[in-house]
Amino acid sequence: MDGEEDPQLQDKKKKHDTESAADLERVTDYAEEKEINLRDVGDVLANLGQTVNAQQAARERELAQVKISKEDVELIMSEMEITKIKAERVLRENKGNVVQALVTLVNS
Amino acid sequence: MPTSQPLPPKEKNLFNRILKCYEQKQYRNGLKFAKQILSNPKFSEHGETLAMKGLTLNCTGKKEEAYELVKRGLKNDLKSHVCWHVYGLLQRSDKKYDEAIKCYRNALRWDKDNLHILRDLSMLQVHMRDLEGYRETRYKLLQLKPGQRASWIGYAISNHLLKDYTVAFKVLEEFGKTQQSQDAPYELGELLLYQNNVLREAENYQEALNHLEENKSKIVDKQFWLETKADLLLSLGKETEAEKIITDLLYRNPENHRYYQQLEAVLKPENEEERLQVYESVARVFPKADSPQLLPLTFTTGEKFKQLVDKLMRHQLKRGVPPLYTSLKPLYKDPAKVKVIEGLMEGYIENLEKSSKFAESDTTDEPPTTLLWARFYMAQHFDALKQHEKALNIIEQSLEHTPTLIELHAMKAKILKHLGDTAGAMASMDEAQSLDTADRFINCKCASYMIRNGMISEAEETASKFTRENVSVEEYLREMQCMWYEIECATSYAKSGQYGNALKKCHEVDRHFTEIIEDQFDFHQYCMRKMTLRAYVKMLKLEDSLRSHSFYFQAARIAIQVYLHLHDEPYKAGGGVTNDQDATMSSAELKKLRNKQRRQERKKAAAEEKRKQEQEKSGKRSRQQQQKNQKNEDEADAKKDVEFDPEKLASVADPLEQATKFLVPxxxxxxxxxxxxxxxxxxxxxxxxxxxxxxxxxxxxxxxxxxxxxxxxxxxxxxxxxxxxxxxxxxxxxxxxxxxxxxxxxxxxxxxxxxxxxxxxxxxxxxxxxxxxxxxxxxxxxxxxxxxxxxxxxxxxxxxxxxxxxxxxxxxxxxxxxxxxxxxxxxxxxxxxxxxxxxxxxxxxxxxxxxxxxxxxxxxxxxxxxxxxxxxxxxxxxxxxxxxxxxxxxxxxxxxxxxxxxxxxxxxxxx
Structure with a gap:
């Protein structure tokens, strides 16, 4: 048994190898889409209006109005090693107070 | 079609055949047709054909040529959606997803309602988890093609992923009305269960329960139906009804621990005795089930515990159940229970040695194997209590009687490992392995112990008994994503200061995770087609947190530590050993080490040579088969990534950046x-x-x-x-x-x-x-x-x-x-x-x-x-x-x- 394996076992293994490879291959095969009964889709879709969170939008607007200094953003970016978008966001959320913003980040 | 180079009917026909061949993966034929069009001097610069030829070539592994052709095709016909689409597909296959999305968008500018392109775009979006964009695209597809199943399902999934449960449910509901159960009963059942899943995630338990009841006859997965019903009834506080379902479930499988937890939650036993009765009543119905015997051990105490554990241990020792210790291991958190087990076991061994009985009062004699398993347990017991020498004594004693029992050798190896004797542990494991070379588990263990002892080439040799012929062990195990092996190697390399090699292994593990994440791509379409939506959504969630796996953590730990070290003491090229080490090493040792390395290299080269020869030989033997496999090989070639170079990895200029990359996940x-x-x-x-x-x-x-x-x-x-x-x-x-x-x-x-x-x-x-x-x-x-x-x-x-x-x-x-x-x-x-x-x-x-x-x-x-x-x-x-x-x-x-x-x-x- 040692070293030289049972040839049958080998065959089986090989077969298994190719079979599972073939199965995997089949995953990406092309398949024609099946058609279903055509229905009036307009009705259904009309009822499914997508909701926009009004509250969230108001908060965004409020944040956008906060004045922030460029130096503070840069300090936060370099000290906490985060992106500009994130740094600005935190600074805005803390009403432009750089120390407060940093404390928030250190605590997060 | 906005193409600037329309083809006459004959060529148009050929072109359509190229498309068909591409879809059906008949790349050779596709190339033939492309050649037919391009060989006509009038169409030798036809953009779309050039692009398609490139795309087809890409699938046979000729990436550079593919890029060249596709770009040339695009240049010739910038207004063709086909060319843009093909360029996107090419980028996608190269994993440049952001670029691919841009190409798809360009393609849609020229043909905004092209279903193929929209579908490909949607798949990239869900792959990149741009869920809003995904929903938008799926919405469009549904509007354009309401006659297709995938349109409905895709839109429902996109809403589900965005936690918009109401829309998801309604879409599924509308779609479900068109489905007939006799066509594909399993698929319909899966669809309904997925729909139910949406309701449960929205915490609409009552509605979910009604939905489940209404569709009972259509759902094929009965066990899941029962389990879901039990969960819902419990969430709704309907305990009497839940009890009935849970009992049904226990009848299906009395070994599922979760059912017992639920049963307890329903029956609410007030004390130890009542709690025990719950399990005893199940045990009466299923006397052979393990769980109702085993689970009460976790909460009983004192005499009762002793009585129960005594019964269980005797039974299992008699039957010779090697993993008895594994079953009882959770109890070792409680020192009082450990003491009881130890006392009982010592009693057994003493009596078995004296009179082959568990206790003197017993009437039946036990076979000698009972004593053997009792000792085996005792060794594990002392090892767990960190009394390794005692454990070792017992194992040695048992080995004298039964020198051929693999478990004993493996246990001895484990104990020696805990004592730090890596060489002895390896020898014991090798002995165990030699007793049954067809046992893959013990073979893996042996390889792992060899690596721990710093003998990687020997480990490779051992592992090679189970790897494919004609492929080096390292390569095979990498292909199989055998991560424990790579992590063991990385640990060993890091320990011996071979930082480049250690990093190589860590990066390989990291790449496996990337590959697993990329592999999900094929399933976006496949799962929709097969309607395995529950599994699909579960997979998406799994992929999102894939790197929380402990294999990733281990690899990241080693990589970060090595990179930190390389920051503190930058790598100096030469011989694979840092100069720092050279300094502390006597010249003789250095020579020895170098010799060893050289030996290893030579061995490796020889093995490689042999492999090549064998490959050639087998190549001649089965040319035909090779041709059959050509397609697969072509693809394998295309997928083969660049190998990591240890030297380069160790001499990076920015080790801290590299460490951070491993840290972020x-x-x-x-x-x-x-x-x-x-x-x-x-x-x-x-x-x-x-x-x-x-x-x-x-x-x-x-x-x-x-x-x-x-x-x-x-x-x-x-x-x-x-x-x-x-x-x-x-x-x-x-x-x-x-x-x-x-x-x-x-x-x-x-x-x-x-x-x-x-x-x-x-x-x-x-x-x-x-x-x-x-x-x-x-x-x-x-x-x-x-x-x-x-x-x-x-x-x-x-x-x-x-x-x-x-x-x-x-x-x-x-x-x-x-x-x-x-x-x-x-x-x-x-x-x-x-x-x-x-x-x-x-x-x-x-x-x-x-x-x-x-x-x-x-x-x-x-x-x-x-x-x-x-x-x-x-x-x-x-x-x-x-x-x-x-x-x-x-x-x-x-x-x-x-x-x-x-x-x-x-x-x-x-x-």
């Missing part, structure tokens, strides 16, 4: 682990980012257990010193720091803070060492004092430091934690560690020098004994030379034998 997925934040601290410290250090320190402080406190203390002191020494810190930053200082240090100066810590750490070497490191960090002049404190550590019987602690300390001293130490001091420390762990190879003295080494040089050798113990192990790799190993070991240990005996006594009394 840990911060995302393993934020509850102490080590994650420790690594973050260590990286930030080297980058001089005080606030990031502070942040990590606070997280560490929250998560540290008793053992972690040692490392935490070192970090605190380093931070405080860095703050004290820092100049030109922005005022905002120092403001923030001063807000947190009292929380971390109280009002004490760092020096006093450390003194206090040292005072409290007299009973733990791990913590004492942390204190010493901090002291040395604060004042470089105090290295004598630091080593003195280590040497004076009070080794009372209860305070023997663990093997891991000692190893870590020795490692860190060798990494010059206290700068250069006198050789005599190192020797003393090692002696001390060896007295505690006499069998551990790492603390063993080097064997007598064999070559031209002068005896005096012996001391020099001690400073890098890892290398030496590796070498000594090489000599004893073959099992039949085992006697030699033990002889050698005995020699090494002679002068410490007395001490070790003393320690052993301590150990056994201590426990």
């Amino acid at each position: 840990l911060q995302l997925h393993c934020s509850k682990r102490f080590d994650t934040h420790l690594f973050a601290f260590q990286i930030a410290e080297r980058r001089g980012k005080l606030l990031v250090m502070l942040r990590s320190l606070l997280r560490c402080d929250e998560l540290a257990d008793a053992g972690d406190r040692a490392e935490l203390h070192v970090c605190k002191v380093r931070f405080a010193k860095k703050v004290r020494d820092a100049n030109g810190v922005a005022s905002a930053v120092s403001d923030v720091i001063s807000q947190f200082m009292p929380k971390l240090f109280g009002d004490v100066e760092i020096e006093n803070f450390n003194l206090k810590f040292l005072e409290e750490s007299k009973k733990s070497l791990l913590h004492l060492f942390a204190g010493c490191r901090s002291m040395h960090h604060l004042d470089n002049g105090r290295k004598e004092q630091a080593t003195d404190m280590l040497l004076r550590y009070d080794d009372g019987p209860d305070n023997i430091p663990t093997l891991q602690t000692c190893e870590a300390i020795l490692d860190s001293l060798k990494q010059k934690e206290f700068g250069e130490l006198a050789e005599a001091t190192m020797l003393q420390i090692r002696e001390k560690f060896r007295a505690w762990h006499p069998r551990a190879c790492v603390f063993a003295a080097a064997p007598e020098p064999v070559e031209e080494e002068p005896v005096l040089n012996g001391i020099d050798e001690h400073s890098n004994e890892t290398q030496e113990s590796g070498d000594s192990a090489v000599k004893t790799s073959k099992p039949h030379r085992k006697s030699e190993v033990s002889d050698q070991k005995n020699n090494n240990n002679n002068h410490s034998a007395e001490t070790s005996a003393l320690i052993e006594n301590h150990c056994s009394h201590g426990d």
